Amino acid sequence: MNEVSAKFAQAPAESLTMLPSPYLLFLGDTVDAGFAKTAFGLRDWAGERCVGEFALPQASVTTGLKRLTPQQAASIGARSLVIGVANAGGFIPPSWITALTRALEAGLDIISGMHMRLTEVPGLAAAASRLGRRLIDLRVAPTDLPTASGLKRSGKRILTVGTDCALGKKYTALAIARGLIDRGIDATFRATGQTGIMIAGTGVPLDAVVIDFAAGAAELLSPDAAPDHIDVIEGQGSLFHPSYAGVTLALLHGSQPDIFVVCHNPNRRHILGHEEFSLPTIQAVIDQTVTLGRLTNPAIRCAGVSLNTAGMSAQAAAATIRDTGNAVDLPAADPMRGGDTFERLLDACM
Template structure:
């Protein structure tokens, strides 16, 4: 790759490295609205869910932007920080930098990382949760897994993720709430997927459940409108 870049007089960038100096997180309430994608595990669709939610929000007339927290997200959006390359003490501060104070009608849709239940990556997840200070969060899930990726730890339930995210997130936003569930149904047939999503919604007090790839995020945007108001 370096030889090809030299031949073509191109400059290479390592998006895991950045020139920013981040402060520690302060947890001070800031204006604007934020939605964070969280997960029952790693690699369950948090980035795609955030991107799909950002598009659906903009299509509906909301002022929305995607905030990348991983290297692929940075390549897609052109800005952001790979949080897993940030020194631990500054993760929440970097998350505050990614999703700064904005106008009250501006929404920031923040790419999630890891899982609060993953023994390897929960620290990054918690720092991102505290720093992003979300008003709402979407739980991302893959229904065929029984253990966390790469470790023998059992997969948590969606309700366990909702409960712990609310408990931890209230430190920096007492009004945090779950606004939807995004499920990767690629291992299920379409009718089976629809039935599974209906059951998930029923089991979680009517929260909208969807597969962002198959069915889009419109029902989650409907819920945002009912909870926070139309654009």
């Protein structure tokens, strides 16, 4: 049982255990920035909890944060080393073991969202046990989750949904939470994936949950709150994804969102990795989400559309945002570009 699941075993979601921070970001021997998305995400969205970065000599990627040894990081207050890079297999190579052990010896816990368990790394569990340090695997399934009650909770909830996987649901939720907080609203980002959990410091790794408990896990994630509080929940999958629609529906029902935002990548034509499946229209996602979401929140409504316009010129992005908003008659914006359009999307979220 990992840190994130431990909190559920102890029950009340109001007291979710936080991951130990500040973090030292570990970059391994990574030479491709595309594999360091977790580290960049932590720098951008949880910078206040990152003291610096640590990498093997072979690494050429950098977050721009101060480069520190584990000992230096610990001396200025770091409590954990976060594996901030991925590789194609999701495994932890033997070349990292010495560095990870150094972190334990410096007094840091290790946090990983990789497929391979930290406890499977030769020697690491023994070292952690000897040194009294924790190995925290964010892909370990929570235990003792409840099934969903379906009962209405107090407070407001926003959920990001999508036309597909991997097109900006996490960043949209983070940007909306930050935007609301900047407006003085009491808002909380709620994480459902490994990177999001590192950023938030807590959350539910939904992809590791046994299916009967998925909606129940989503209920625990956004507990009763003050009437004006807004939870902004990281979405998963898509109702139109042949592999993951069940995940999306369980999260929708458990989250009971008052408001949802549809995330979309205008350049995508098919479901990622499933060329046989055309991307649904934004309107189809809106309609289906309202139809299904009504079960646990009859007042559910769509606030607008979040577009991932990365790689477009400013002019092309602006045109796409305008045309999309007109087509569905709702605010549309690219939260990464911000601006007036994003402010109008935030208006619609309130």
